[in-house]
Amino acid sequence: MSVSKQPAKTPSSDSKSARQRQKSDLFQQVLRLPIVIWQSLFFIAPLFFLVAMSFFIVRNYRMTEAFEMKNWLKMMSRDYFWDSYGLTIGLATLATLVVMIVAFPAAYTLAFRVSENTRRWAIFLLIIPFFTSYLVRIFSWYVILAESGVINAMLGYIGLGPYIMLNTKFGTIVGYMTLTLPLVIILQTFSLANIDRRLVEAAYNLGCRPWRTIIRVVLPLAKTGFIIAAVFCFILSFGDFVSPYYLGGSKPPTLPILIVDTVKSGQQWPRAAVVAVVMMVTLFIVAFGGIAAAYRRRNA
Amino acid sequence: MNSDRVLKWFLYGYLALVLVFIFAPIIFSVIFSFNSDRFPTIPLGSFTLKWYKTIWQDPDVWEAARTSLIVSFSVASIATLLGFATAYTDYRYRFKLKPLYLALILLPPTIPLIILALAMLAWFAKIGLAGKVISIIVAHSVLTAPFAMAIIRLRLSQMDASLESAAWNLGADQWCALRRVIVPFCRPAIISSFCLTAAVSFDEFAIAWFISGLNKTIPVIILEIVTGNIDPQVNAIGSFVFLTSITLVVIAQVVLMTRDKKEKVHHG
CATH class of the missing domain: 1.10.3720.10 (MetI-like)
Known part of the structure; x- marks a missing residue:
């Protein structure tokens, strides 16, 4: 999905198509990326944190980040x-x-x-x-x-x-x-x-x-x-x-x-x-x- | 021939019994909500509205109902938007890592709720998002987006692919084609997905119970009453909950089914 980086203001037909492609790329990303960001932040991250948390320790009723097998x-x-x-x-x-x-x-x-x-x-x-x-x-x-x-x-x-x-x-x-x-x-x-x-x-x-x-x-x-x-x-x-x-x-x-x-x-x-x-x-x-x-x- | 008829009626009877088993708890809950006995059984006690009066006068129940409404409406909006964008991406584009992309959105319903609840409780506490109404909204959107995606994707697969290109050829840019062609075509699926995701969020209790803090939703209130002891109030609240979610699910299904029929008539 490489987009050719031509100067946007030259009025050649080449740059017009490049601009269009850039626009279409934006369209594609706007639809594709939100779910990736959302699920990474609020679904994948919590699950990884859960695994990490199983190695944390609790001291004086407070959870401290650590890496112990306790x-x-x-x-x-x-x-x-x-x-x-x-x-x-x-x-x-x-x-x-x-x-x-x-x-x-x-x-x-x-x-x-x-x-x-x-x-x-x-x-x-x-x-x-x-x-x-x-x-x-x-x-x-x-x-x-x-x-x-x-x-x-x-x-x-x-x-x-x-x-x-x-x-x-x-x-x-x-x-x-x-x-x-x-x-x-x-x-x-x-x-x-x-x-x-x-x-x-x-x-x-x-x-x-x-x-x-x-x-x-x-x-x-x-x-x-x-x-x-x-x-x-x-x-x-x-x-x-x-x-x-x-x-x-x-x-x-x-x-x-x-x-x-x-x-x-x-x-x-x-x-x-x-x-x-x-x-x-x-x-x-x-x-x-x-x-x-x-x-x-x-x-x- | 005769034995086949016996088998047929046996199978019909069996199917009816299974449906009775599935709907018995819903029907009994509604009946018990109007029953005067604290511990309802057969024969039934007298008709009463006192359990409804009790919850009507309970400010906690009103507060929870308000929270639940805000949460399910927001969840339905976010999940349907995310689901639509994902379904369209899957329909339109091919790219590397697509299986991974689809797994990312479709996996949440396969993880037990209690595990998600614990994971989200801990993670949200770490990033400062715990105990707020917004935390429940975020968590429920993760859970329900797959449903939205599946419903809308199914609808898109029924679409004639040339419709969109026709719009482009007539001079519409991609956004315009999306707004004027794709969205109207998907409207029944969008309505249906909105209702279903709202229903799931309205009934979800494990995650809400763990991360809601003081902002209790209706299912969390029910969970707390049930943990105390037998209280027929639960049947009264439950009847409201049943009415709400059944209405939402029926709308969702009817919208999808009637549209299907209409189109069949057109094509035929």
């Missing part, structure tokens, strides 16, 4: 940190499995069994909760799932329960599902709808049973989209502190709750930064592993 050694040597880590990965994995399975029949119906118009309306409905206060929805679940809440009251009429659903893993998973199920159904529906129908019909015509068709033909064809859905589901569940706190009871806390508690109870930001960096590294591994798996199978 926070890392401290957090890594604590059992409660590893308990939280294991719990968070376990819960997020469980949520991903449950959500992917629960979403599949719904996505299958939307992709293959309804008219295009119905599908469009269903997607329309599914987009709404994604942009609608997650916090209030979780509070609502808290009341619905309580020991004397709506579900136990209804079960009571047919002589069942009451079941304890709050402060259990079940509660946490319900919360994660609230967050991720609509998105996963949408992503699954799109990847199923993009499958070449003729391949499915061919399998059917050659006598392949429905279940076998799904497992041997449909799922492999939709693999990339499904892996992306699963990765998103994992990331969202892994990073959420609301469900495990309000519905899961936070005993032991998950990593996001650990961050909240550490930040809100004092000045130990560097230790919270250690937790955050560990979370980010984990998510990068999961995301890249997922993407690699998605594309390797494609080529095979």
Whole structure:
């Protein structure tokens, strides 16, 4: 994008085109640069600072910039940190499995069994909760799932329960599902709808049973989209502190709750930064592993 | 044939159940907001407006509503502007490092909010931007610009590329073509992106909670009430929040969908 530096005032046609090019260059930069500056200052810089902060130290309740391994050694040597880590990965994995399975029949119906118009309306409905206060929805679940809440009251009429659903893993998973199920159904529906129908019909015509068709033909064809859905589901569940706190009871806390508690109870930001960096590294591994798996199978 | 019909109705029923699960918390929250019991269950108590009266008389809620409105309106404007410029750049130009450029704008939604919240809290404190209304605006714009970019980029990919060059040939300079051809073509996407980014900002609580200081937004107030104990006030505030964001999201989608239909009719 080199611009020839000709004197702007000579009235030759050459300089006119140079001037025009300069002007067009300005146009291009005015549109391109703002986002680069904005995201560098307020997105990339904070993330780098977060990594740096994990090496800072806190002295007399004040954070001082330094480069020490203290926070890392401290957090890594604590059992409660590893308990939280294991719990968070376990819960997020469980949520991903449950959500992917629960979403599949719904996505299958939307992709293959309804008219295009119905599908469009269903997607329309599914987009709404994604942009609608997650916090209030979780509070609502808290009341619905309580020991004397709506579900136990209804079960009571047919002589069942009451079941304890709050402060259990079940509660946490319900919360994660609230967050991720609509998105996963949408992503699954799109990847199923993009499958070449003729391949499915061919399998059917050659006598392949429905279940076998799904497992041997449909799922492999939709693999990339499904892996992306699963990765998103994992990331969202892994990073959420609301469900495990309000519905899961936070005993032991998950990593996001650990961050909240550490930040809100004092000045130990560097230790919270250690937790955050560990979370980010984990998510990068999961995301890249997922993407690699998605594309390797494609080529095979 | 008969078993296929059974399967069909089973699948429809399943889909309906899933939708019930997804919308149950929203519907119950609205019902409970009119219910007199402090701890609502079935059968419902009597109809009441007292929770609405409580929040109506709470100056903190009014203050938070004002902050939330300022924040979401500013965020929607900034994010849509940034998103438009980026979408147009991606549509028009090829350059080295473009994948990096796109990653820069599209990555924020893949980072957990709690991590962004901590990172922004620390960084903003360092550069003297913590605890202000403007801090929330800046943070939310980073988070929502990708949505704006995606919506507008999708719209641009439906545009006939010769429209812009036609404008140039007729003597319009680039700015003029942008203003007279591109922006009008993108108008539904711009409106839609404005509504969606406003909705995301209006509901976001993790980042706002960490960096807002004393300038609480509505979700932060909700978070604080919920942390205390069971208080049906939350359902009343929540119903307002639902109404606001659902309205915004529905407008966003309807604007995009109706424009699509109109154009199909024209082309067909």
